Amino acid sequence: MHDVKVEDLKDMARGAAVLGTGGGGDPYVGRLLAQEAIRRHGPVSLVEPTELPDDAVVIPTAFMGAPTVMLEKLPSGKELTAALRALEELIGRKATHTVSIEAGGLNSMIPIATAAELELPLVDADGMGRAFPELQMLLPTLGGIAATPMALADERGNSIGLRTVDNAWAERLARSATIEMGCSSAVSLYVLTGRQVKEFMVHGTITLCREIGAAIREAAERHADPVTAAAVALGGQQVFQGKLVDVRRGTSGGFARGTAVLEGLGADLGGRMDIDFQNENLVARRGDAVVASVPDLICVLDTDTGEPVTTETLRYGLRVSVVVAPCDPRWRSPEGLQLAGPAYFGYDHTYLPV
Amino acid sequence: MHDVKVEDLKDMARGAAVLGTGGGGDPYVGRLLAQEAIRRHGPVSLVEPTELPDDAVVIPTAFMGAPTVMLEKLPSGKELTAALRALEELIGRKATHTVSIEAGGLNSMIPIATAAELELPLVDADGMGRAFPELQMLLPTLGGIAATPMALADERGNSIGLRTVDNAWAERLARSATIEMGCSSAVSLYVLTGRQVKEFMVHGTITLCREIGAAIREAAERHADPVTAAAVALGGQQVFQGKLVDVRRGTSGGFARGTAVLEGLGADLGGRMDIDFQNENLVARRGDAVVASVPDLICVLDTDTGEPVTTETLRYGLRVSVVVAPCDPRWRSPEGLQLAGPAYFGYDHTYLPV
Helix, strand or coil, rough: EEEEEEEHHHHHHHHHCCCCCCCCCHHHHHHHHHHHHHHHHHEEEEECCHHHHCCCCECCCCECCCCHHHHCCCCHHHHHHHHHHHHHHCCCCCCCCEECCCCCHHHHHHHHHHHHHHHEEEEEEEECCCCCCCCCCCHHHHCCCCCCCCEECCCCEEEEEECCCCCCHHHHHHHHHHHHHCCCEEEEECEHHHHHHHCCEEEEEHHHHHHHHHHHHHHHHHHHHHHHHHHHHHEEEEEEEEEEEEEEEEECEEEEEEEEEEEEECCCCCCCEEEEEECCEEEEEEEEEEEEEEEEEEEEEEEECCEEECHHHCCCEEEEEEEECCCHHHHHHHHHHHHHHHHHHHCCCCCCCC | CEEEEEEHHHHHHHHHHHHHCCCCCCCCHHHHHHHHHHHCCCCEEEEEEHHCCCCEECCEEEEECCHHHHHCCCCCHHHHHHHHHHHHHHHHCCCCCCCCCCCCCHHHHHHHHHHHHHHCCCCCCCCCCCCCCCCCCCCHHHHHHCCCCCCCCCCCCCHHHHHHCHHHHHHHHHHHHEEEHCCCEEECCCEEEEEHHHHHHHEEEHHHHHHHHHHHHHHHHHHCCCCHHHHHHHHHHHEEEEEEEEEEEECCCCCEEEEEEEECCCCCCEEEEEEEEECCEEEEEEEEEEEEECCEEEEEEEEECEEECCHHHHCCCEEEEEEEECCHHHHHHHHHHHHHHHHCCCHHHHHHHC
């Protein structure tokens, strides 16, 4: 057991943005919230999943919505504790721990803010090992764990409780409520026992965020290649280096959707690459050939600094590298692919692991 | 105190459709639900508001959504008890009585079904004295009573609890959830004490529904004019007689919206009349002159039978009469007009009481 302190947050946020695969919201917003909460309440205890009592009541919090909107409508943090408290009321129990449902992006940092604010220990784990755009796309869903009872809260003081027949309905109803709340909301869902965290979550991902973030920073400091450092820390490989020449985007159904077009500079890392995204990067293609696709990780990094580039900050002329990395092996099962594989997102290619 | 029996329901439904001013959903659907529930559980006790203990826990139920959809997606009744039970859980108290929030249309009959199903007494009152399209348009809103905590349920088994900062937010969030649930949902909201029912509800409207319905039936039976009988029972007056020559309609934002164009036959009841509706009839006009408008009642009746015509059954060639009647006087206060007067619905004419 160790603590999360303010000085850890920069590396963590950088690593979280890498695992965010372009989406999950800019961790910068989450870092500010976490920083403020730690300054007020002190460091957050980080607990290994294996240390959890089997009957621990582990309640996650997260932000839901379009990342493009969250950059403009900064959350206050109050809506997070309101969502968690509303869920506690729904289930009639108090949280003993909190955890991240999504190690990638904003939602890796959010539970740090919640943990500090409510003085709860944070479990070093998450439900995806990356970021995904829809709330049923969690490994616990594969374990038959219900997303609901679930609570949503907004910055005005409105809150919503949901009990749904399945996790897809939780996504539908929470998404429409989030859109009505102004395209972002604080959510609390997937109440887990300690035992379920051990069995169904990805272990160690908060620490992994810090390690990836630190590897990139240290490489840049010693003038080594930060993209290579990121690839090594991720257990992945670089597949592209070049320039962003076009980005088409829109916000529809509460999601940021679009395609980034990259023009390669080098030889084996060159050519043209198209990356489709729905909040997160979904598929990277060279012409008709799929280079990588969900559920594997497709990370766009600034070539010079190694800083991860989120889909909402993609812009013409950016010099970027693409690193792909394997997802948690459970995503590669038939059930995992059904939940978050290419077909779910409307693609007809067969998933080939990177 | 008297009972609501199966043989009362036809008259009640007819009268409810008159108070529905074209909207509120076809009471036929509500009548079937009430009939089934009474057959299974026995008659429903109807209680005068003045008989209520001040601390009674009075919990209404209703259907929310576009009436056009409710005709196609018949409710089972289970979603109503699910909504009420979900609300009881939210507030941590049990209902001692139930009541209608809306005497007009479907929602006059719905609480009869709920009362029978849960063996609760029904209060002879409602929150509007008519039907209105949005859930904050209740006299209790004028009394500062919150619509939330509120629960919604659908026929699949999904349920939603809401706590909102005001009743307009309750409407927004419940409306978007209702749309997502397939454009209709069962709702339970506006938990009232017995004292609040006495002070803020319209008394006697369930009995009034039966009286209006019986007056029309009896007039038709003795070959008298059923439209005149309806006008007398309503305390209103006939302003038009003619034929429906056009109806423009659409479903948008979860509402049935449109305009009915009537061509007059007689002299003083003739000319052309346009009636705009949003679920309910909002404004009746002769050219630029407003004949009647919300919050007053604009009721379209079949000229031959006196049967009320709902906006979703308006069709070319129908021979209709229009009766207008005064709303509850509290709707005519500045606050009442702000909540449900012409300006709220986007009209710029000054409200003139009929």
